[in-house]
Structure formats: C-alpha cells, structure tokens
Amino acid sequence: MSQSFDIIIVGAGIVGAACAAECAAAGLKTLTLDRGMVGGGTTAAGMGHIVVMDDSEAQFALTEYSRRLWLQLRDQLSAEVEYELCGTLWVAADDEEMAEARRKEKYYTERKARVEMLDSEGVRRAEPNLRPGLAGGLRVVDDGVIYPPCAARFLMDQARRHGAEFRAGTVVRALLPDGGVELADGSRIGAARSVNATGPWSPELMPGLPVRKRKGHLVITERYPEFVHHQIVELGYLKSAHSVSKDSVAFNIQPRQTGQMLIGSSRQFDAEGAEVDHEILNRMLARAIEYLPALGKLSATRVWTGHRAATPDKLPLIGPSLDHNRIWLASGHEGLGITTSLGTGRLLADLLLGRDTAIPAQPYAPARFANGSVAHG
Amino acid sequence: MNETRLRFEVVVVGAGPAGLAAACAAAENGCRTALLDDTPWLGGQIWRGQQAHPTHPQAARWVERFRRSKASLLDQCTVLGPGDQRTLLAERPDGPRQIEWERLILATGGRELFLPFPGWTLPGNFGPGGLQSLAKHGWPVAGKRIVLAGSGPLLLAVGSGLRKMGANIVSINEQAPLSRLISFATELLRWPDKLAQAARLKWTVRGTPFRCGVWPVAVEGGEQVRAVALSDGSRRWTEECDLLACGFGLAPNVELPLALGCQLDGGFVRVDPCQASSVAGVYAAGELTGIGGADAALVEGEIAGLAASGREGAARPLMARRAAWRRFGAALAAAFALREEVARLAAAETVVCRCEDVRFDRMKSFAGWRDAKLQTRCGMGSCQGRVCGAAAKVLFGWGMESVRPPVLPARVESLCPVRRDKVS
Amino acid sequence: MADQIQLRVNGKTVSVTAGTVVAAAVALAGLTRFRRSVRGEARGPLCGMGICMECRVTINGQTHARSCQTVCEEAMEVRTDE
Numbered sequence: 018m019s020q021s022f023d024i025i026i027v028g029a030g031i032v033g034a035a036c037a038a039e040c041a042a043a044g045l046k047t048l049t050l051d052r053g054m055v056g057g058g059t060t061a062a063g064m065g066h067i068v069v070m071d072d073s074e075a076q077f078a079l080t081e082y083s084r085r086l087w088l089q090l091r092d093q094l095s096a097e098v099e100y101e102l103c104g105t106l107w108v109a110a111d112d113e114e115m116a117e118a119r120r121k122e123k124y125y126t127e128r129k130a131r132v133e134m135l136d137s138e139g140v141r142r143a144e145p146n147l148r149p150g151l152a153g154g155l156r157v158v159d160d161g162v163i164y165p166p167c168a169a170r171f172l173m174d175q176a177r178r179h180g181a182e183f184r185a186g187t188v189v190r191a192l193l194p195d196g197g198v199e200l201a202d203g204s205r206i207g208a209a210r211s212v213n214a215t216g217p218w219s220p221e222l223m224p225g226l227p228v229r230k231r232k233g234h235l236v237i238t239e240r241y242p243e244f245v246h247h248q249i250v251e252l253g254y255l256k257s258a259h260s261v262s263k264d265s266v267a268f269n270i271q272p273r274q275t276g277q278m279l280i281g282s283s284r285q286f287d288a289e290g291a292e293v294d295h296e297i298l299n300r301m302l303a304r305a306i307e308y309l310p311a312l313g314k315l316s317a318t319r320v321w322t323g324h325r326a327a328t329p330d331k332l333p334l335i336g337p338s339l340d341h342n343r344i345w346l347a348s349g350h351e352g353l354g355i356t357t358s359l360g361t362g363r364l365l366a367d368l369l370l371g372r373d374t375a376i377p378a379q380p381y382a383p384a385r386f387a388n389g390s391v392a393h394g
Numbered sequence: 395m396n397e398t399r400l401r402f403e404v405v406v407v408g409a410g411p412a413g414l415a416a417a418c419a420a421a422e423n424g425c426r427t428a429l430l431d432d433t434p435w436l437g438g439q440i441w442r443g444q445q446a447h448p449t450h451p452q453a454a455r456w457v458e459r460f461r462r463s464k465a466s467l468l469d470q471c472t473v474l475g476p477g478d479q480r481t482l483l484a485e486r487p488d489g490p491r492q493i494e495w496e497r498l499i500l501a502t503g504g505r506e507l508f509l510p511f512p513g514w515t516l517p518g519n520f521g522p523g524g525l526q527s528l529a530k531h532g533w534p535v536a537g538k539r540i541v542l543a544g545s546g547p548l549l550l551a552v553g554s555g556l557r558k559m560g561a562n563i564v565s566i567n568e569q570a571p572l573s574r575l576i577s578f579a580t581e582l583l584r585w586p587d588k589l590a591q592a593a594r595l596k597w598t599v600r601g602t603p604f605r606c607g608v609w610p611v612a613v614e615g616g617e618q619v620r621a622v623a624l625s626d627g628s629r630r631w632t633e634e635c636d637l638l639a640c641g642f643g644l645a646p647n648v649e650l651p652l653a654l655g656c657q658l659d660g661g662f663v664r665v666d667p668c669q670a671s672s673v674a675g676v677y678a679a680g681e682l683t684g685i686g687g688a689d690a691a692l693v694e695g696e697i698a699g700l701a702a703s704g705r706e707g708a709a710r711p712l713m714a715r716r717a718a719w720r721r722f723g724a725a726l727a728a729a730f731a732l733r734e735e736v737a738r739l740a741a742a743e744t745v746v747c748r749c750e751d752v753r754f755d756r757m758k759s760f761a762g763w764r765d766a767k768l769q770t771r772c773g774m775g776s777c778q779g780r781v782c783g784a785a786a787k788v789l790f791g792w793g794m795e796s797v798r799p800p801v802l803p804a805r806v807e808s809l810c811p812v813r814r815d816k817v818s
Numbered sequence: 819m820a821d822q823i824q825l826r827v828n829g830k831t832v833s834v835t836a837g838t839v840v841a842a843a844v845a846l847a848g849l850t851r852f853r854r855s856v857r858g859e860a861r862g863p864l865c866g867m868g869i870c871m872e873c874r875v876t877i878n879g880q881t882h883a884r885s886c887q888t889v890c891e892e893a894m895e896v897r898t899d900e
Contacts, residue, residue: 054765061768097769166768185761239776239803239882275771275856280806293799295477302810313807316882318776320799320809432868433887439867505869517850517862524866528886532838533845617860618850647869748864749871751856776871776882781864803871803882 021207022048022182024369025198026214026347027189027222029053030060031165032354033214034172035362036347041179043366048206049173050187050198056169059216059354062323064235064271064279065165066248067356068105069157071124075332075380080353081130082376083360084159090359097167099274105160106135106143106247107254108151108308114252115152122155131158146244146309162248162271165355172358192222196343210369212345213338217324219348223338227386228349231327232288234298235281239316242276244309251308254282264288266301268308280305280312282352284325291322327351335364335381345369346383398491398811402428402466404702405482405495407473407650410438411688412680412695413501414456419699420499421465428493429465430484432472432802436460438503439523440688443530452688468493474800474808475653480675483800485808492811497675497702500651500663501695504681506548506641507784509732510746510754511739513613514640521641522552529559536560538636541622543567543610545730546643547592547687554598556639564635565603567624569642570730572606578729585722609736610640627735643730645784646682649801668701668709669694677702686723693719737788746789747782749775754789763792776803825894840885840896841866841873852885852898876900 024040026033029051040047051057067087069080087100094100109115118134125132133156135143140154173183188201197207213222217230254267269282283301288294298320306313328334328349338344347361364381367374404420406413409431417429437444441453460467470486477483477492484491506521508514520528522542529535535556541564542549553566568575582589596604611630612623621634648656651663656671656678658664663678665671671678677698680691693716700709740746742755752772760766763773763786773779773786778801779794786792800809821836827847834843841863844852851860852873863873868887876897877883885896 054761054768057764057768170769236806236809238806241881295483299810299812302806303813306807306810306813313805314880315806316776316803317800317806317809318778318803319774434889505867506865508864508870515855515859515861517852517860520863521865521867524864524886527866528839528841528863531886531889532834532842534842618862745855745859748855748861751859776874777869780869802869 022046023208024048024210024212025050025196025206025208026212027192027198028058028214028216029055029169029173029183029185030058030214030216030354031056031169031172031358032216032347032350032361033212034169034176035358036212036214036365037176037181037183037362038172038179039362039366040369041176041181043370045366045369047176047181048208049176049181049183050189051183051185052188054185055173055183056166059323059325060165060169062233062235062321063165063325063352063355064269064281065163065168065355066105066160066271067163068160068248068353069125069130070353071121072331076353077124077128078376079333079357079360079381081128083357086359086363087161087163087356088159095167095171097164098171099164099167100161101163101272101274102159102161103272104247105157106140106154106249107157107252108140108147108154108249109252111152117252118153118155125157132156133158144245144247144249146311147249148308148310156247160248162273163355164273168355189222192344194341194343210343210345212347212365214347216326216348216350216354219326219346223344223346226334227329228334229286229327230289230324231351232283232285232322232324233281233352234283234293234301234320234322235279236298236302236317236320238278238280239318240276241278241315242272244278244311244315245270245272248272249308264297266297266304268304270305270309280317286327293320293322325351325354329386333357333361333381334383335361336368336378336383338383339387398489399494400428400491401494402426403496404428404499404699405430405493405497406499406501406699407482408438408501408503408680409436409467409469410440410501410503410680410691411456412503412691412698413438413499414460415692415695416499416501416677416679416699416702417465418456418459418463419696420703421463423700423703423705425703427463427465428468429460430468430471430473430493432470434469436467439527442527456692472802472804473650474802474804475650483808483811485804490808490811495675497677498654499677499679499695499698499702500654500656500671500682501678501680501691502647502650502682504644504646504685505780507643507645507788508640508781509642509736509739509785509788510744511610511612512741512744513615515745515748516613516615516619517617518615518619518636519613519638519640522548522639523641525637525639526552526555529556535637537562539564539634540637540639541565541567541633541635543608543622543624543638543640544642545569545732545736546641547726547730548641549639550592550595550599550604552639553602554595557599557602563599563602564633565605566599567605567608567610569609569733569736570606571733574729575606578725581725588722609733609739610638611739613638642732642736644681644685646685648682649778649780649797651676651678651682652797653799653801667713668706669698670701684720684723685727686719687726690716690719690723732788740789746785747772747775749777749782752782757786758790763794766792778803823890823892825890825892825896827896828898834890838890840875840877840883840888840890840894843890844875844885844896844898849898854899
C-alpha cells in the first residue's frame with residue numbers, strides 16, 4: 018500500500034473541494050482524487066445559487082449556516098468566482114402561492130433571515146420584465162449566485178495551500194474498509210478514513226446507497242445585463258422539488274455577473290442519459306416565457322443537462338457510512354450542493370476531529386437510513 | 395399539423411454546391427424535398443453573390459436547375475439541432491420550425507480556420523472568403539489596400555476577385571513553402587482545368603507580389619488594421635494596408651453532424667460509398683467529408699441525393715469522378731499543410747477566445763479543452779467555440795468534446811416550439 | 819439600374835444598393851467598430867459567414883443580430899457598439 022493519508026476524499030466537485038479545504042485547514046493530511054478535474058461534474062452543470070431553503074428545519078439550518086460561511090468567505094474569493102449578492106425573488110402567481118410566500122416570510126423572519134414581502138406592484142418594480150398580474154412575491158435579501166467551477170477550484174487551491182494534495186484523472190474503484198482506496202489500475206492508497214463525495218455517482222462506490230440521479234436541464238443566454246436583477250423562482254418550484262415521481266419543470270432564472278442568464282429548471286428520475294429531452298426542454302422554456310414574456314426573443318447559446326444527487330428525505334449524507342466507520346460520506350445534496358458545500362465541509366471536518374458542530378449534524382447522518390427506516394417519498 | 399411543423403421525405407441542409415446538387419437529384423427522382431440554408435442566398439460560401447452578379451456559369455446552371463426542380467426552399471432557416479425522432483428544430487425570422495425528415499442530407503460546408511497572432515482581433519482583419527463574401531454584398535473595397543495572408547487556394551482566388559472589384563492588392567503571402575507549391579502545380583497537370591484556372595488567377599494579379607513561405611506575425615493599428623508584419627522565418631518586414639484577409643485553410647462545419655451522432659474520421663464526417671453517415675438515414679456531402687472544393691461537393695451531393703431517393707445504381711457511375719476530386723482534395727491538403735511556425739504566433743497576451751477575451755497565457759495553463767472551458771469560459775461564448783476551438787486544436791492539440799445544442803445561437807422561443815395554453 | 823435603399827446607422831442615413839448586407843452598410847457609414855469585446859476591445863466582422871459572431875449589431879431594436887447575414891431593408895435602424 019503506497020503512502021498514507023489521514024483522509025482521502027473521492028470526488029473533487031464543490032463538495033469534495035470544500036471538504037478538502039476544511040480538512041486540510043484542520044491539519045489533516047488530505048488527498049483528493051477525481052476521475053476528471055476539479056469541479057467538472059455536477060458542479061459544472063448546475064446553477065450556482067447560494068440560497069436558504071425551508072423544506073425542513075434541517076434543510077434551513079444547513080443552508081443558512083452555509084450561506085453565512087459564503088458571506089464570510091466573500092472578500093477572499095477570487096474575481097473568477099463572480100459572487101453576486103443578487104438576492105432571490107420568489108414569485109407568486111395566485112393567492113395560493115401568495116399564502117405560501119407569507120408562510121415563508123414568517124418562517125424566515127422568525128429565524129432572522131432577512132426577507133421582504135412584495136405585492137403585485139412591488140414585484141413589477143423589482144423585476145420590470147415579469148409579466149403583469151402576478152400576485153406578489155418574497156425577496157430573500159442575502160441570497161446570491163457564484164460561478165461554480167471557479168469556486169470549486171478556489172476551494173481546492175485553499176486546500177493545497179494548507180498542504181493538501183489533489184490528483185486529477187484518477188479513477189477510484191473501491192473504498193476499502195480500512196479507510197484506504199483502490200484505484201482502477203489496482204494500486205492502493207492508504208488512509209485512516211475515506212470520504213465518498215462523488216455526488217450522483219456515489220452508489221457506484223457504495224451499492225445500495227439511497228442516492229438517485231435526478232436529471233436537470235439548463236439553458237444559458239447571451240449577455241443581457243439588467244434583464245433580470247434577482248434570481249427569480251416561482252413558488253410552484255417547491256411542488257417540483259417535492260415531487261419524487263413525476264417529471265417536472267418549474268420556472269427559475271438566474272443572472273450571472275457576466276450578464277448572461279441561466280434558465281431552468283427541470284427534474285426527472287430514471288433518466289440516466291445526458292441527452293437533451295426536447296419535451297422537457299420545451300415545457301421548461303415555455304413556462305419561463307410565461308413569467309418573462311420578452312425572454313422568448315432573447316438569444317440562447319447552449320442547452321445542457323446534469324444530474325443531481327437526490328436522497329429520499331432531501332437532506333445530504335454527511336458523516337460515517339452505515340457499515341464502515343472508516344468510510345464516510347459527503348453526498349446527496351440534490352439542488353443545494355453549491356450552497357451547502359461550505360457547511361458540509363465544516364461539519365465533516367468537525368465530525369472527523371470530534372469538534373462541536375455549529376448546527377446539529379445528526380439530521381444528515383447516513384445512519385438514518387439503517388434498514389427499515391429508509392423513507393420513500 | 396400546423397405550418398410550423400413541416401414534413402419532407404428528403405431534407406438537405408446547406409445550399410452550397412453539395413446541397414444544391416443533392417436537392418436537385420432527390421427532387422428530380424420524385425422525392426418531396428426541402429433545401430434549407432441559414433442565409434437569404436443560394437450557393438453557400440463559394441458561390442456567394444452569384445445571384446446578384448452571376449460570374450460563374452456553373453453556379454448559375456445549378457441555381458436554375460434547382461429552381462426548376464420541385465424542391466422547396468427554406469431560406470433564412472437556421473437549423474438548431476435534432477428535435478425528437480427524425481425531426482430538426484429550426485428557426486426562421488418569423489419563428490420556430492420543426493422539420494420532419496425521412497432521409498437527411500447534411501451539406502453544411504466549411505469555414506475558415508483562424509489562428510491567433512498579435513493584433514488579429516483588430517477590426518479590418520477578415521478571413522479571405524469572408525472578405526470576398528462581404529465585398530460581394532456591398533462592403534467597400536475599391537481603392538483599399540489589402541494584404542492577403544495565411545494559406546490555401548482561396549488567397550489567390552480572393553486576391554483576384556478583390557482586384558476585379560477595384561481593390562489595391564498589396565501582396566499575397568502563402569505560408570506553405572515554395573517547394574510544396576511547385577510540386578502541387580506539377581500535380582495539377584492531372585486536373586488541367588484547375589491548372590488553367592490557377593494560371594488565369596495568377597495572371598489577374600500579376601504585378602502583385604505572390605510569396606511562399608511567408609506568414610503574418612502581427613497586425614498593427616490602434617482601433618483598426620493599419621499594417622501587417624510578415625516573416626519568412628529570418629526576415630521580418632511591415633506592409634501598410636487598410637484591410638487584411640487572413641485565413642489558414644478550411645475546416646468542416648461538423649457541429650450538426652455531431653449533434654446527430656454521426657461518427658467522424660480525422661475530423662470529417664465518415665461516409666460510405668453512397669455518402670451515408672454512421673447514422674441511419676443521414677447522409678453527408680461536400681466539405682463535411684473532406685475539403686475538396688465545389689467540384690467534389692457537386693458530385694458528392696448528387697450521389698447523396700440519388701442514394702437518398704433509393705437510386706444508388708444511378709450513383710455508381712459518378713463514383714469515379716468523385717474519387718478523382720477526392721484525390722485533388724488530398725493533394726490540396728498536402729500542399730497547403732500548416733507549418734509549425736503558424737501554430738506558435740500567439741504572444742502571452744494575444745486573445746485566443748474572442749468571444750470571452752481569454753488570453754493565450756491563461757488558456758495554455760490548463761491541461762485540456764474542458765478544463766480551460768469551465769475555468770475561463772473559452773469556447774462557451776457566442777461562436778460556441780467555432781473560432782477558438784479550431785485554433786486550440788492547432789495550438790495545443792486539444793480535441794473538442796461533444797457538441798451541445800443549439801448548434802447555432804437560437805431565440806429562446808425557438809427551443810420551445812410547442813406552446814400550450816397557459817394552465818392557471 | 820440597381821434600387822437604392824435608405825437606412826440609418828447610429829442615426830446617420832446611409833444609402834445602399836439593394837442586396838447590400840447590414841455589415842457593409844456599417845462600413846459605408848465609415849464605422850469600423852461594430853461591437854466591444856468583453857474587455858472593451860473594438861471588434862468588427864471576421865468570418866463574413868455568420869459563425870464568428872463579431873459583426874453583431876442591434877437591428878430595429880433586436881440585439882445580437884449578425885449583420886453579415888442580414889440584408890438591408892428600407893428604414894432599418896442599425897446601432898453599433900451596444
């Protein structure tokens with residue numbers, strides 16, 4: 018067995034990179050391996066939003082904690098990370114969605130997350146390109162967007178500055194019970210612990226892991242600065258993110274610092290291929306045009322797909338795996354991987370070193386899926 | 395079926411020589427045929443401007459033959475990529491189209507290869523074919539001093555064409571060494587028409603220096619081209635000019651074939667003797683299968699059109715002619731192959747990706763195309779990597795990965811052609 | 819005798835023969851800068867065949883229009899550098 022590390026992280030997406038940064042900063046001898054390069058998988062495919070979400074207390078806790086960490090990191094980030102505090106505007110099309118907006122307002126306010134309720138006129142003023150006749154919306158002030166591939170690279174560079182090692186183009190075949198890994202070429206690298214941070218591919222290294230691929234589509238436009246100012250999401254998004262069986266689309270648009278806009282979103286299970294599904298794409302864009310009528314005439318330069326790593330309860334897996342206390346997990350982040358990467362890295366390092374965690378780590382424990390307690394939604 | 399969803403037996407993409415020949419063959423053999431082109435003109439790049447100012451009898455004959463055929467023309471029709479089964483998603487100025495096909499003939503032609511060197515992004519630097527196209531559509535060249543540089547038979551052809559339009563051709567500079575060009579000229583004896591054509595063109599620019607083994611090393615100017623610095627490897631000198639026409643040969647427009655899943659061979663679409671690609675029902679003809687010019691394109695297009703109409707037998711007699719033109723294409727490629735110096739012209743601060751302003755030194759720091767793309771956005775801009783991707787292949791040996799739709803920028807509404815009534 | 823078309827480039831009237839492309843009209847108006855790159859560099863057409871995207875201007879309010887592929891029409895409003 019060659020070399021020996023305190024920790025080997027498999028997967029150099031933004032979650033793996035954040036874990037590497039935290040472990041290395043904590044003084045652990047860290048090695049990160051990826052079959053490709055930094056931030057080239059799901060990280061490169063996603064939208065790059067940094068948001069709070071309130072699907073559950075545990076989800077709110079992790080997103081809010083992570084968002085705070087991003088805000089603290091902001092001044093150190095390189096320009097390429099393009100961190101913009103554009104905020105999120107949740108829009109309500111009708112009274113039912115407006116009631117949901119009010120529920121969110123109360124929820125976030127009680128938990129000290131800054132929000133601003135907007136009526137129909139307010140929403141139009143905030144985003145003049147939205148169609149008239151919306152019921153109103155909720156502005157989440159401290160949400161933002163980043164450019165994920167560069168953010169992942171920044172975190173890996175941070176890790177390297179603390180002595181961590183990264184090997185690109187390295188395929189891991191197996192996670193060994195003693196904490197080391199076996200590579201595709203048969204060689205082995207020793208470690209006290211390993212971390213599976215391979216996102217939607219996690220079950221390949223741990224068969225039976227309750228992580229499923231959830232496919233999404235995105236479209237990027239040419240540069241149209243000022244077309245939208247916030248990240249805009251329809252409150253119906255929550256129904257889409259909730260649904261676990263149907264193929265669904267929900268309106269979501271994100272301005273990037275470049276002035277380009279990302280248009281999403283879609284969710285499908287059992288769609289393993291990377292090819293664009295034209296029916297889904299059609300539905301997704303038609304919905305976006307309903308909210309932003311002038312969007313139809315704007316120029317789009319690229320359409321692509323990606324897979325999120327989805328767990329049954331929409332919370333990630335952070336901590337020691339069920340069967341092997343030397344094999345750990347940092348996976349299953351669904352559509353919140355960019356946001357919660359920093360919180361995940363911090364929690365993982367805390368758990369590894371036996372430090373107190375800033376938020377309870379128990380809701381994300383992989384052990385919650387011990388036989389008999391797996392939830393299917 | 396509404397009017398934005400169209401159905402044809404044979405759809406031909408690209409109205410250059412290959413596409414015209416293919417559409418004629420298919421339509422004349424009774425197939426319901428459509429010819430698509432993203433410009434308002436027929437003739438592709440090589441026969442640009444032929445409709446307004448016909449100078450090329452061959453082009454006029456083919457356009458006339460197409461018009462007499464029963465094929466439909468969909469001009470100003472940009473194909474965005476495959477839609478669902480055997481359907482193309484497309485866009486015209488008035489809105490999206492879905493075009494169903496039973497057989498598809500791709501004739502999307504070639505584009506010029508641009509290589510970066512200091513100052514190459516200044517306004518006034520065009521590809522030679524590009525400048526000729528623009529000039530035929532009104533770009534003022536009369537009295538302008540023009541230097542041509544780079545590589546390929548286009549330099550001489552364009553120099554001659556621009557001279558006829560009143561331009562002052564300062565010099566024509568081919569990077570291939572003289573020895574290779576002499577050898578190519580000898581080979582041209584096998585194609586006497588081509589040799590005569592070359593001689594005629596050369597005669598039209600007599601008096602203008604025509605140099606071999608010379609390449610551009612920098613463009614000088616503040617807000618536009620003012621002069622070009624040239625080198626022969628030992629000497630460097632500057633020539634003042636108003637416009638520079640510089641291109642390093644042609645590359646095939648394989649984006650649509652790739653989007654359809656066609657396999658490539660050495661960068662070109664792989665086809666069988668009937669021009670059929672690796673995808674059932676999809677054919678390719680013209681520059682897509684190998685850079686060979688209009689003659690090769692015409693015969694390949696005709697073969698594809700006959701094959702797509704089920705007339706493979708009628709295509710067989712054409713194959714000898716095709717083989718001859720393919721040999722010509724191979725001789726061309728060998729003669730005008732790029733020397734290594736032209737792959738090393740970029741300085742550290744030279745922009746390689748023009749759409750995203752990514753400099754050479756930044757790009758060079760990455761291990762491969764994908765990494766460079768994600769970290770710098772090179773190749774993710776408006777040209778979708780057509781300019782910088784081809785250059786990166788020459789500069790760094792990076793292969794392009796797969797193509798993402800749309801194959802050309804599209805209006806968002808064109809990507810959702812089916813619009814249901816809003817359900818509240 | 820060719821038809822003449824009048825259009826406006828950056829507010830200035832330009833007269834061109836029918837069949838002229840918008841890119842040529844911009845050149846005939848005496849302009850060399852069609853657009854600015856991401857870092858503000860002056861850019862003009864390169865490929866002349868609709869793939870380099872450097873010739874983009876605003877035509878009748880529609881941004882990102884490829885001027886090398888667009889034929890001039892009467893009373894067109896063309897704006898560069900936007």
